[in-house]
Amino acid sequence: xxxxxxxxxxxxxxxxxxxxxxxxxxxxxxxxxxxxxxxxxxxxxxxxxxxxxxxxxxxxxxxxxxxxxxxxxxxxxxxxxxxxxxxxxxxxxxxxxxxxxxxxxxxxxxxxxxxxxxxxxxxxx
Numbered sequence: 162x163x164x165x166x167x168x169x170x171x172x173x174x175x176x177x178x179x180x181x182x183x184x185x186x187x188x189x190x191x192x193x194x195x196x197x198x199x200x201x202x203x204x205x206x207x208x209x210x211x212x213x214x215x216x217x218x219x220x221x222x223x224x225x226x227x228x229x230x231x232x233x234x235x236x237x238x239x240x241x242x243x244x245x246x247x248x249x250x251x252x253x254x255x256x257x258x259x260x261x262x263x264x265x266x267x268x269x270x271x272x273x274x275x276x277x278x279x280x281x282x283x284x285x286x
C-alpha cells in the first residue's frame with residue numbers, strides 16, 4: 162500500500178530542495194536565466210512540438226546535474242571540511258558532469274535554433 166502522507170512529505174522536501182537550489186546557488190540561477198532566454202527565443206521563433214520536447218529534456222538535465230553537483234559538493238564539505246586531494250577530485254568530477262550536460266544542452270540549442278532560423282529564412286543561393 163502506498164503511504165500518501167509519506168509521499169507528499171517527500172515531495173515537499175524535494176520542492177524545498179528546488180527552492181534552495183535556485184535561491185542559494187549562483188550557477189543554478191545562471192542556468193535558470195539561460196533557460197528563460199531559450200524559452201523566450203523558442204516562442205519567438207516558433208519551435209515545433211518535437212523541438213520543445215527536446216529543449217525541455219535538456220533544460221531539465223542541466224538543472225538535475227546542477228542539483229546533483231550541489232548535493233555532492235555540500236556532502237564533501239561536511240565529510241572533509243579541510244583541503245583533501247580526493248575531495249577535490251570528487252568535486253571536480255561532479256562539476257564536470259554539469260559542464261558536460263550544459264555543453265550538450267548548448268549544442269542541442271545550436272542544432273534546434275540553427276535549423277529553425279535557416280528554415281524560416283529559406284536561404285537561396
